[in-house]
Amino acid sequence: MNNWHLLLRLQLQRNKWRYTIWLVALSVTSISVAAALYQLFPTMQERNGLVAALKNPAMIAMIGPSQGFEHYTSGAMFAHEMMLFTAIIYAICAILLTTNQTREEEEDGQLELLRARPIATSLPLIITLCQLTLFFILLAIITTLGLTFLHIPSMDVASNALYSFSLSGIGLLFTTLTTVIAQLVTTARGTVGSALALLGVMYVWRGITDISNEKLSIVSPLAWSYLTNSYVTNTWLPIVYLLICSSVFIGIAFWLNAKRDIGEGFIRPRTGHKNASYFLRQSLGWQLRLQYVAIISWGVAFLLLGASYGSVFNELDRFFEKNKLLQQMLATPSAEQLAYHFLAMIGAIMAILTTVAIIQLIFRLHKDEVTGRLDLWLSRPLSRMQLLGERLVISGGSGMIFLILTTTGLFLGSRNMANPMTFTTILKSQLIHLPAIICCVALATLLLGALPRFKSVIWYYLIIVFFIDYFGDLLQLPEWLRHISLFYYLPALPLEKMNWYPVSLLFFASVLLLLFAFLSYRRRDFA
Amino acid sequence: MPIIEIANLSKKFGSFTALHNVNLTVNQGEVVGFIGPNGAGKSTTIRILLGLLRPSSGSVRIFNKDAFTQAIPIHKKMAYVPGDVTLWPNLTGGQVIDILLQMNGPIPTQRRDELITLFQLDPTKKCQTYSKGNRQKIALIAALATEADLYIFDEPTSGLDPLMERVFQQCVKELQHHKKTILLSSHILSEVERLCDKIAIIKDGTIIETGSLQTMQHVTRALYTVDVQKPLDDLYQQAGVFDIQQDGLRYTFYVDNSAIPHVMTYLAMHHIVSITSMPLTLEDLFMAHYEKGGD
Numbered sequence: 001m002n003n004w005h006l007l008l009r010l011q012l013q014r015n016k017w018r019y020t021i022w023l024v025a026l027s028v029t030s031i032s033v034a035a036a037l038y039q040l041f042p043t044m045q046e047r048n049g050l051v052a053a054l055k056n057p058a059m060i061a062m063i064g065p066s067q068g069f070e071h072y073t074s075g076a077m078f079a080h081e082m083m084l085f086t087a088i089i090y091a092i093c094a095i096l097l098t099t100n101q102t103r104e105e106e107e108d109g110q111l112e113l114l115r116a117r118p119i120a121t122s123l124p125l126i127i128t129l130c131q132l133t134l135f136f137i138l139l140a141i142i143t144t145l146g147l148t149f150l151h152i153p154s155m156d157v158a159s160n161a162l163y164s165f166s167l168s169g170i171g172l173l174f175t176t177l178t179t180v181i182a183q184l185v186t187t188a189r190g191t192v193g194s195a196l197a198l199l200g201v202m203y204v205w206r207g208i209t210d211i212s213n214e215k216l217s218i219v220s221p222l223a224w225s226y227l228t229n230s231y232v233t234n235t236w237l238p239i240v241y242l243l244i245c246s247s248v249f250i251g252i253a254f255w256l257n258a259k260r261d262i263g264e265g266f267i268r269p270r271t272g273h274k275n276a277s278y279f280l281r282q283s284l285g286w287q288l289r290l291q292y293v294a295i296i297s298w299g300v301a302f303l304l305l306g307a308s309y310g311s312v313f314n315e316l317d318r319f320f321e322k323n324k325l326l327q328q329m330l331a332t333p334s335a336e337q338l339a340y341h342f343l344a345m346i347g348a349i350m351a352i353l354t355t356v357a358i359i360q361l362i363f364r365l366h367k368d369e370v371t372g373r374l375d376l377w378l379s380r381p382l383s384r385m386q387l388l389g390e391r392l393v394i395s396g397g398s399g400m401i402f403l404i405l406t407t408t409g410l411f412l413g414s415r416n417m418a419n420p421m422t423f424t425t426i427l428k429s430q431l432i433h434l435p436a437i438i439c440c441v442a443l444a445t446l447l448l449g450a451l452p453r454f455k456s457v458i459w460y461y462l463i464i465v466f467f468i469d470y471f472g473d474l475l476q477l478p479e480w481l482r483h484i485s486l487f488y489y490l491p492a493l494p495l496e497k498m499n500w501y502p503v504s505l506l507f508f509a510s511v512l513l514l515l516f517a518f519l520s521y522r523r524r525d526f527a
Numbered sequence: 528m529p530i531i532e533i534a535n536l537s538k539k540f541g542s543f544t545a546l547h548n549v550n551l552t553v554n555q556g557e558v559v560g561f562i563g564p565n566g567a568g569k570s571t572t573i574r575i576l577l578g579l580l581r582p583s584s585g586s587v588r589i590f591n592k593d594a595f596t597q598a599i600p601i602h603k604k605m606a607y608v609p610g611d612v613t614l615w616p617n618l619t620g621g622q623v624i625d626i627l628l629q630m631n632g633p634i635p636t637q638r639r640d641e642l643i644t645l646f647q648l649d650p651t652k653k654c655q656t657y658s659k660g661n662r663q664k665i666a667l668i669a670a671l672a673t674e675a676d677l678y679i680f681d682e683p684t685s686g687l688d689p690l691m692e693r694v695f696q697q698c699v700k701e702l703q704h705h706k707k708t709i710l711l712s713s714h715i716l717s718e719v720e721r722l723c724d725k726i727a728i729i730k731d732g733t734i735i736e737t738g739s740l741q742t743m744q745h746v747t748r749a750l751y752t753v754d755v756q757k758p759l760d761d762l763y764q765q766a767g768v769f770d771i772q773q774d775g776l777r778y779t780f781y782v783d784n785s786a787i788p789h790v791m792t793y794l795a796m797h798h799i800v801s802i803t804s805m806p807l808t809l810e811d812l813f814m815a816h817y818e819k820g821g822d
Contacts, residue, residue: 189616189655271651272618276625281634286626290615372613376666379577379607379679380630381599526579 003119007127011101018100019135022093026139030086030164031146034078038152047072054080056311061207062304064223065214068232073154075231079163087170087225088203094132094174095195101128102182103191106263115262125179125257129250132175140168154231162239163230169242170225174199176249183256186265221245283382287390291361295398298357302350302402306409309346313339313414313421336419337495343410343421343429344492348469350406351433351487354399356462358437359444361395366452370527378526388521392445392514399437403430425494432493435506436486442513449521528555529591530677530708531576536585538571538732545571546732549585553710553725558703560719561712563729569712570610572729573681576710577607589677603631606670610682610712612662614654620665621650627669635672642668645694659686671698678702678709684718696722748781754800765793776800 012019041047051072054063064084068076102125105111114124143164148157178195185191202222209216210223217223224238260266279285365388368374378384407427414420440462447455465485472482482488489502531553538546546568553559563569574580575587578598587594589601614623624643628634643650646664654662663686670678680699684692692715699722702709713719719726720740728736736743748769753759754777762771762778767786772779782790794802 187655269653269656271649272622272653274619274621274650276622276629280622281625281629283630286618289618293617368615372609372611373615375574375577375579375609376607376612376614376627376669377630378579378598379602379605379609380627381602382630383599523581525581526574 003117004123004127007114007119007123008130011127011131015097015101015131018097019131022097023135023139023142026086026090026093027142027146029089030082030143030167031150033082034147034152034155035150037078037081038074038150041074041077044072047074047077050077053312056314057211059308059311061211062308064206064226065210066226066232067229071232073231074152075154075159078155079226079230079232083163083166083226083230084222086167087222088199090136090167090171091174091199091222092196094136094171095178095192095199097132097135098128098175098178099182099188099191099195101131102179103185104188106182107188112262122254122257125253129175129179133172136168136171136175139171140164143167159231159234162228162234162236165239166225166228166230166242169239169246170222172246173221173224173242173249176246176253179253180249180256183253183260184266186263186267186269190269283386284390284394287387288394291364291394291398294361294364295394295401298361298398298402299405302354302357302405303409305350305353306406306411307413308409309350310410310413311416313342313410314416339417339421340429340495341492343426344495346410347429347433347492348487349466350403350430351437352462352466352469354402354406354433355437355440356459357402358395358399358441359458359462361398362391362441362444362448363455365391366448366455369452374526384522385518388445388449388518392441396438396441399441403427403434406430428493432490432498433487435503435510436490438510439486439506439513442510442517445517446513446520449517449519450524452524452527529553530555530557530589531710532586532588532591533572533576534586536572536575536587537583538568538575538580539583544732546575549729549732549734551727551734551737553708555708556703556706557725558699558709558711558723560723560726561710561729562714562716562719562726563712567729568732569729570681571732573607573679573710573712576679578602604676605679606631606673606675606677607679608663608666608670608681608683610685612659612666614657614662614665616653616655618654619651620648620654620657620661623654623665624650624669624672628672631673631675635674639668639672642672642698645698646691660688660691663687664691667695667698671702676708678707680709680711680713682712682714684713684715692718748783750779750781750805752803752805753778753780753794754802756798756800759797762793765790 041050051069053059055069063081066072066076066080068080072080105124111124115121140161141164144157144161147155147160147163174195177198178191181194181198182191185194199222202220206217206220206223209220218227221242224241227238228235256266276286280289365374374387378387404427407423407430410426411421411423440458443461444455444458447458465487468477468482468485469487471477472488486506489506491497491499491502529552531551533549533551536546536549537544549568549572551559551572561569561572571580575582576589576594578595578601581595590604592601594601618626621643624639625634628639646668648661648664648668652661654665657665663683667683670680684695687695696718699709699711703722709722711719711723723740725737725739726743727734748767756776758773758776759778762768762780765786767783767790769781769783
C-alpha cells in the first residue's frame with residue numbers, strides 16, 4: 001500500500017487540466033448565472049412576474065418545483081432555476097471523469113500496467129474516489145465563496161454552502177454510482193451509457209412525481225438536490241441521504257471489484273444481430289442507423305424546448321406587464337403583437353439551434369473520416385458524392401423534423417393562451433428561417449468539402465449570430481452588425497409581411513455553395 | 528496483362544514529399560509483396576490506389592482506369608483490408624460484413640459463413656468489444672468473401688495469432704490458384720517470402736528494388752559460417768566480405784554473390800574444417816538494402 005502517493009501524484013498529473021477546466025466551468029456557471037439573474041430581476045415585483053411564467057406544470061416538470069414561490073427572493077429564484085439543471089451537469093461531469101479513470105483506463109490497458117506492480121487490487125479505485133471527492137469538495141468551497149462574494153441580498157454564506165454542497169453531493173453520488181457500474185459493465189461506452197440512462201430515469205421520475213404526487217419525488221436521488229430547498233428552508237437532511245447512499249455505493253464497488261477479474265464485468269455486453277437487415281444493407285439505411293441516437297436525442301430536446309417556450313405564452317400578458325426588460329426587447333406593446341413578436345424571436349433562436357443540430361450531424365462525417373472508419377467503406381463501390389449526398393439528406397430531413405417538433409411543442413405548450421395561435425401560424429414562424437438555415441448548412445458543407453481543418457469557423461459564426469439575434473433589440477446593436485446574421489435578412493413572420501427577395505437570394509447562394517462543396521469534397525485528399 | 532500500373536507517381540503533403548517517382552506494375556495473377564519500414568510510403572501508395580488520395584503527379588491506373596476519377600468502377604472488382612481496422616462501435620461484426628458485402632452486389636452467404644467459421648469470428652458482438660485481431664478478421668472476411676479480381680492487403684496479419692495467420696495464408700494461396708491479382712504489404716518477411724512471386728521494396732518514398740526473389744539474390748549476399756584450424760588473419764582484406772564475426776576458430780560473414788568465386792579460392796587455400804552457407808532470406812535482403820542506403 002505504500003505506493004499510493006506515487007499513484008495519486010501520477011493521476012493528478014495526468015488529469016490536472018481536465019480537473020481545472022471542469023472546476024472553472026462549473027463554478028463560473030453557478031456564480032455568473034447568480035449574478036446575471038440578480039441583475040435581470042432585482043425587485044420582488046419582477047421576480048413575481050417570473051413566478052407567474054414558471055409556476056406551471058410544464059416548467060416544473062422541466063426545471064423542478066420551489067418551496068419559495070410565495071416569497072420569491074433572489075436566492076429562491078436562483079436555486080429554483082439553476083439547481084436541477086446544474087445538478088445534471090455535475091452528474092454528467094462525475095460520470096465522464098469517473099469512467100475515464102476506471103473502465104476507460106482498464107480498456108486501454110493502463111490498469112494492467114499498474115496492476116503488474118506491487119499495488120493492492122483496490123488501490124486504483126481508492127485513488128479515483130479520493131481524487132473525485134477532493135475535486136467536488138474543492139468545487140463546493142470555491143462556489144460557496146464565489147456566491148458569497150456577490151453580496152446578493154437573501155444569499156448568505158450558510159445558504160450558499162448548502163447550495164454548493166448539494167450539487168457536490170450529487171457529483172459524489174454519481175461518482176460512486178459510476179464506480180459500481182464500471183465493475184458491472186465491460187466497456188467505457190457501456191458505463192457512460194448506463195450511467196446516463198439512470199440519470200435520465202431519475203430526471204423523468206422526479207418530473208412526473210413533481211407534478212402529480214410531490215411526496216414520491218424523494219425516491220429519485222436527483223431530487224435530493226432541490227429538496228434541500230436552499231435559500232428557502234435550508235434543509236440539510238438530503239445531504240445526509242446523499243452521503244449515506246454514496247457510502248453504500250462505495251461499499252458495493254469495492255466488493256465487486258475484489259470479486260472480478262481484470263477486464264471482466266458482471267454483465268456480459270449485449271450481443272446483436274448476426275446479419276444486417278434489409279434496411280441496414282441500404283446505403284441510406286446504415287447511414288441513418290449510425291445517426292439515429294443523435295437524431296432522436298435532438299428531436300426530444302426540440303420538442304421539450306418548444307413546449308417550455310410554448311408554456312410561456314400562456315402567461316405572456318401578465319409576464320410582459322411586469323417585466324421591463326422584455327418590454328424593452330420587444331418594442332410593440334399590444335397583446336397579440338407581443339405574442340407574435342415573442343414567437344418571431346423564438347423562431348430565430350430555434351432556427352439557430354436547428355442549424356447547429358444539422359451541422360453537428362453532417363460534421364460527424366469528418367470524424368468518421370479522421371478516425372479511418374470510412375476507409376473500408378470507400379474501398380467499396382461507394383462514391384463520396386453519394387456518401388455526402390445521403391448524409392445531407394438525412395441531416396436536412398432531421399432538421400425539418402426538428403422544426404416540426406419545435407412547432408408541435410410550441411403549439412401544445414401554448415394551449416392555455418387567451419387566443420391560442422394556430423399550428424400554421426407557428427409553423428410559418430419557424431419555416432421562414434429555412435433559407436438561412438440551408439445557407440449556413442451549405443457553408444458548413446463547403447468547409448467540410450474544401451477546408452475540413454477550418455470547419456469550426458462555422459461554430460464561431462453561429463455563436464456570434466446567436467448573440468446578435470438574441471441581444472440585438474436589447475442592446476440596441478447597430479444595423480451593420482445585425483446584418484452579419486443571415487437570419488436577420490428574413491421577415492419575422494407573422495409580425496412582418498412575407499418577402500420573397502431574400503428568400504430566393506439565400507436559396508440561390510445555397511445552391512452555389514453546395515455545388516462547390518460537392519466538387520471540392522470529390523476532389524480533395526481523404527484524411 | 529497489367530492490373531496495376533503506377534508510373535512516376537509523386538505525392539506531396541504540403542512541403543513534405545511522401546512518394547517520389549514511384550513505378551510499379553502488377554500483372555494479372557501476380558502476388559506482389561510490398562515491403563518497407565514504417566513511414567516509407569506503403570500506406571500512402573495504397574491509399575492512392577484506393578482513390579482516397581490524389582497523386583501530385585504521375586499516373587495510377589487499375590484495370591486500365593484512373594484510380595482517382597474512376598474509383599467506383601474499379602472498386603466493383605476490388606477488395607481491401609486496412610492495417611488498422613476502425614469500425615463504428617454500435618454495429619455488430621456480422622452487420623459490418625453484410626453492409627460491406629452488399630455494396631458489391633448480392634451477399635455470397637455461403638462463402639461468408641465459411642470464412643466466419645474458418646476465422647473463428649463471433650459475428651454477434653458489437654464492434655466496440657472486438658480486439659484489434661478480431662476487427663482485422665472482420666475486414667478480412669468481408670474482403671475474402673468478395674468476388675474480386677484484385678485484392679489489396681495492408682499489413683493484414685499484424686493483429687492475428689499464428690494460427691489465424693496460417694488461415695489467411697491458405698486463403699491467399701487459394702486466390703492465387705484462381706489467378707487473382709494480389710498486392711500484399713507486410714512487415715512479416717517470411718509471409719511475403721512464402722506467398723509472393725514478386726517483391727517491391729519501398730524506402731523513403733522511393734521503390735528501391737523490384738523483382739522476383741531469385742533475381743534479387745543475384746545482386747546481393749549470402750551468409751557463410753566457416754570452421755578452420757588456423758585463424759584467417761587476412762580475411763578482412765578480401766573484397767566482397769562483410770560483417771565478420773569471430774568466435775574462436777569459427778567465422779561468420781556475408782559474401783557478395785559477385786565475389787563468391789574469389790572468396791572460395793581464398794578459403795580453399797586455408798585449412799577448412801566445415802563450411803555452411805545460408806540461403807538468402809528476405810530479412811537479409813531487407814537489411815542489406817537498408818544498410819546500403821542507411822546513412
